[in-house]
Amino acid sequence: MASIARKNLFEDIPRFLVAQAGIMFAVSLVTIQTGILNGFTRSTALLIDQSSADLWVGSEDMLQLEVTLPMPLQNLVTARQVKGVARAEALMIRTGLWRSSSGSIEPVRIYGFDPKGQLLAANWKFISGDLAKLDAPYTVLIDRASRNTLDLQDVGNTGKIGSLPANLVGIVADTQSIASSAYIFTSLENANAYGTAGLTSSLNCRLTGDDIKCLNSFATLPDNQPTNIPPPKALSFTDPITYILVKAKPGQDLQDLKQRLAKQLSGTRVYTQAEIADKTRTYWKSRTGVGFILGLGSVVGIIVGMVVVSQILYSSVADHIKEFGTLKAMGASDWVIAGIITEQALWMAILGYLPSMALCVGLGFWTMSAKGIMILITPATAIGILGVTIIMCVGSAMFAIQKVTRVDPAIVFKA
Amino acid sequence: MADSQVNLAEPAPDADQVASTSVIADGHIHQAIVARAVSMAYQSGNERFEVLKGIDLEIKQGDIHLLMGPSGSGKTTLLSILAGILTPVTGTVHLLGAEITSMSREQLAQFRLEHIGFIFQESNLFPALTALENVEVTLKIEGVHGHSNRRQRALELLDQVKMANKANHLPRHLSGGQKQLVAIARALAGNPELIMADEPTAALDSHSGHTVVELLRTLAKEAGKTVLMVTHDPRIVDLADRIAYLEDGLLRSSS
Numbered sequence: 001m002a003s004i005a006r007k008n009l010f011e012d013i014p015r016f017l018v019a020q021a022g023i024m025f026a027v028s029l030v031t032i033q034t035g036i037l038n039g040f041t042r043s044t045a046l047l048i049d050q051s052s053a054d055l056w057v058g059s060e061d062m063l064q065l066e067v068t069l070p071m072p073l074q075n076l077v078t079a080r081q082v083k084g085v086a087r088a089e090a091l092m093i094r095t096g097l098w099r100s101s102s103g104s105i106e107p108v109r110i111y112g113f114d115p116k117g118q119l120l121a122a123n124w125k126f127i128s129g130d131l132a133k134l135d136a137p138y139t140v141l142i143d144r145a146s147r148n149t150l151d152l153q154d155v156g157n158t159g160k161i162g163s164l165p166a167n168l169v170g171i172v173a174d175t176q177s178i179a180s181s182a183y184i185f186t187s188l189e190n191a192n193a194y195g196t197a198g199l200t201s202s203l204n205c206r207l208t209g210d211d212i213k214c215l216n217s218f219a220t221l222p223d224n225q226p227t228n229i230p231p232p233k234a235l236s237f238t239d240p241i242t243y244i245l246v247k248a249k250p251g252q253d254l255q256d257l258k259q260r261l262a263k264q265l266s267g268t269r270v271y272t273q274a275e276i277a278d279k280t281r282t283y284w285k286s287r288t289g290v291g292f293i294l295g296l297g298s299v300v301g302i303i304v305g306m307v308v309v310s311q312i313l314y315s316s317v318a319d320h321i322k323e324f325g326t327l328k329a330m331g332a333s334d335w336v337i338a339g340i341i342t343e344q345a346l347w348m349a350i351l352g353y354l355p356s357m358a359l360c361v362g363l364g365f366w367t368m369s370a371k372g373i374m375i376l377i378t379p380a381t382a383i384g385i386l387g388v389t390i391i392m393c394v395g396s397a398m399f400a401i402q403k404v405t406r407v408d409p410a411i412v413f414k415a
Numbered sequence: 416m417a418d419s420q421v422n423l424a425e426p427a428p429d430a431d432q433v434a435s436t437s438v439i440a441d442g443h444i445h446q447a448i449v450a451r452a453v454s455m456a457y458q459s460g461n462e463r464f465e466v467l468k469g470i471d472l473e474i475k476q477g478d479i480h481l482l483m484g485p486s487g488s489g490k491t492t493l494l495s496i497l498a499g500i501l502t503p504v505t506g507t508v509h510l511l512g513a514e515i516t517s518m519s520r521e522q523l524a525q526f527r528l529e530h531i532g533f534i535f536q537e538s539n540l541f542p543a544l545t546a547l548e549n550v551e552v553t554l555k556i557e558g559v560h561g562h563s564n565r566r567q568r569a570l571e572l573l574d575q576v577k578m579a580n581k582a583n584h585l586p587r588h589l590s591g592g593q594k595q596l597v598a599i600a601r602a603l604a605g606n607p608e609l610i611m612a613d614e615p616t617a618a619l620d621s622h623s624g625h626t627v628v629e630l631l632r633t634l635a636k637e638a639g640k641t642v643l644m645v646t647h648d649p650r651i652v653d654l655a656d657r658i659a660y661l662e663d664g665l666l667r668s669s670s
Contacts (some may be wrong), residue, residue, distance in 0.1 A: 004541055004544065004552060008543050010543070011542065132507060196646050320542075321535065321541070323541045323542075326539040327556065328528060329498075329554075330528060330531075330533055330602075331524045331526070331527035332556045333524055336556055410500050412535050413500075413535065413536075414493045
């Protein structure tokens with residue numbers, strides 16, 4: 001049978017298109033904001049998700065992956081001796097200043113790890129180059145999302161961190177956090193060297209009464225360092241590392257192992273992979289206000305959509321008030337009339353949602369490939385936004401339904 | 416209705432007594448419409464307007480009954496009350512033996528759906544639906560199940576009003592008379608015993624008006640339907656069984 005709702009919708013094509021444009025704007029805004037939030041929060045813990053470690057040992061003061069305090073390398077040796085540990089590897093996080101071959105500078109986050117290890121990089125997807133070359137002095141990997149930022153297009157390109165050279169030996173995918181500076185992956189020794197590259201320190205102490213007061217002064221080195229740079233020095237047990245990644249022996253109870261590690265390593269806290277990923281994502285979502293800001297954008301989108309749909313449905317009902325009045329005079333119940341308008345709202349929701357979602361998915365692919373920004377639209381997100389769209393449109397129909405159910409059927413007798 | 420109704424709070428006549436006038440001894444309905452002491456008033460600010468003043472009216476089943484009178488005499492208000500769309504402030508109305516003035520809003524809607532077909536001065540067809548679809552919509556509201564059933568029945572109804580060949584036309588492609596014929600087909604969708612028409616020929620040319628009236632007369636005389644029609648149209652007078660004249664809210668004469 002003919003659907004009054006559907007036919008009314010297409011009766012006035014320009015008005016229909018205006019309505020759909022409004023709904024598409026609203027749905028796209030909600031989808032993009034939600035997708036950016038999803039992509040953002042997911043990206044902040046991509047490194048953790050891709051690791052093979054069962055447990056992460058970090059500082060007890062750790063706020064999120066990149067905001068924490070160091071521990072001595074000695075802890076790695078201790079961790080390897082804990083019962084139930086199959087493998088333990090160090091992860092060192094430093095900051096530095098990247099200088100590209102063209103001379104531009106960029107803050108970078110330096111991740112040092114054991115290239116021969118199995119717990120951090122085993123699952124990485126290489127776009128070019130390979131992990132084995134990272135053993136050489138002053139070699140680095142980057143994520144493809146940072147290529148333009150660091151002005152490194154392919155393997156063999158170079159730059160500097162502080163005063164030290166950095167030779168690109170590989171490009172990986174899906175490791176970079178949107179929230180963070182560009183990542184530089186390198187060996188532990190290189191990372192340790194890069195962490196203090198470009199700085200000299202001098203420790204001056206003097207006796208004042210019974211106290212010794214010391215001042216550790218750092219100064220920036222000039223860029224014109226000698227070309228013959230010695231390789232980075234081997235790490236000592238007192239060198240600071242940031243995390244210990246632990247693989248448990250098969251069948252090992254992780255909660256038991258967590259307790260044993262925490263007991264052996266004072267000042268630390270042990271997290272499962274899921275726990276540290278969740279802690280990191282929650283930090284970015286909640287403590288930075290990013291979730292609130294993007295959520296606010298979504299709410300604005302919903303409000304815009306509701307206003308547009310309300311106006312269009314209301315004017316459509318006003319245009320057909322005599323026809324609806326006729327149905328009421330004939331004996332149609334308010335439910336029948338409300339059903340017609342609700343169906344119209346549902347059609348508007350579906351026809352606005354589908355092209356919007358296609359647009360947003362396409363936009364997501366483009367932003368990922370062009371800008372390295374992930375707009376993550378999961379099936380759950382897509383279904384959730386469909387629900388929001390339907391609620392938005394049907395909710396907007398309430399004004400129109402109220403108008404038509406209040407209409408006096410006697411109006412049809414007044415020509 | 417822009418103004419609020421006045422509750423005059425007069426006791427209604429004995430409903431059983433009135434109902435008995437519309438049912439003969441063998442149980443068959445004799446009077447299709449019986450109105451007793453029907454009054455209606457509107458309040459506008461401090462002023463009260465009495466639109467109908469104690470109307471008594473009986474209409475036999477199968478009759479074509481016209482309601483005539485000058486503008487503002489209360490014809491449309493009386494029609495609305497007799498159709499169960501407005502509730503009088505006093506008085507009772509029995510349709511087909513049932514007292515509609517004591518029915519709830521929902522019961523009234525159901526009663527109208529089952530027993531009354533409406534024809535208005537304007538056809539009020541949904542402009543986005545074809546003639547066939549406009550009739551189908553009414554059939555669906557009437558509770559006719561199945562798409563093919565509804566389509567078949569709608570085509571029969573359009574054929575009954577000689578509009579089957581225009582079934583797939585949108586209202587904007589039909590003349591005023593043709594739209595009114597489709598509206599009659601729609602009014603017949605529930606096979607109603609009563610047809611209430613409000614100046615159905617007012618907007619039609621002579622030929623179209625004649626076609627519509629002839630059709631209504633056929634429905635009354637051959638299908639036994641009772642037609643109550645508000646009109647100013649003198650061309651219809653000859654076709655009516657009875658005519659009631661309203662003036663200043665009073666039934667002046669009935670012939």
